[in-house]
Amino acid sequence: MRMLCPVSVVETTLANLSETGRSRRECVMLWLGRREGEQVRVVDAHRPLQTSKANMFHINGAGMAALHQELRRQRVMVAAQVHSHPMEAYHSRADDEWAIVRHEGALSLVVPNFASNTTLSNFLVQTKVYRFSASARWIEVPQSEVQRTCLQIV
Numbered sequence: 001m002r003m004l005c006p007v008s009v010v011e012t013t014l015a016n017l018s019e020t021g022r023s024r025r026e027c028v029m030l031w032l033g034r035r036e037g038e039q040v041r042v043v044d045a046h047r048p049l050q051t052s053k054a055n056m057f058h059i060n061g062a063g064m065a066a067l068h069q070e071l072r073r074q075r076v077m078v079a080a081q082v083h084s085h086p087m088e089a090y091h092s093r094a095d096d097e098w099a100i101v102r103h104e105g106a107l108s109l110v111v112p113n114f115a116s117n118t119t120l121s122n123f124l125v126q127t128k129v130y131r132f133s134a135s136a137r138w139i140e141v142p143q144s145e146v147q148r149t150c151l152q153i154v
Helices: 007-021 061-074 093-098 143-149
Strands: 002-005 028-036 039-046 051-053 056-058 077-084 107-111 128-132 138-140 151-153
Touching: 002 028, 002 077, 007 028, 007 039, 007 077, 028 061, 039 061, 039 077, 061 077, 143 151
Parallel strands: 002 039, 002 151, 077 107
Antiparallel strands: 028 039, 028 077, 051 056, 107 128, 128 138
């Protein structure tokens, strides 16, 4: 399944990640979207209530309740999660375990260096993209295949 994400959502996501990153803390943003046949159209970047440190983020019960309320209000699903790491981009064991999205085809994107030097123009170069498989595993999508198979910035 391919995801179509507007430029404005990527810009909002990067602004939030880098703002929190200036305090040397991770941040997570959730891309909310709607299925359209064989693709998902992202319609919003949602910053859930969260606590974070240099190497982790956590969405507590109140944050999850507010997220569910927002999903109902907009009639959308969490299509992808995007979060920052302090250094290199990779899907850690904690990322695997605590992922918010867990449906087949869901995406988890990891932005390096607290998104300090990530821009719209280099977003897909710097960011690692992982897709949730039918076998319930996060599989890295090779950079050369990202735009063709799973994520297009529109």
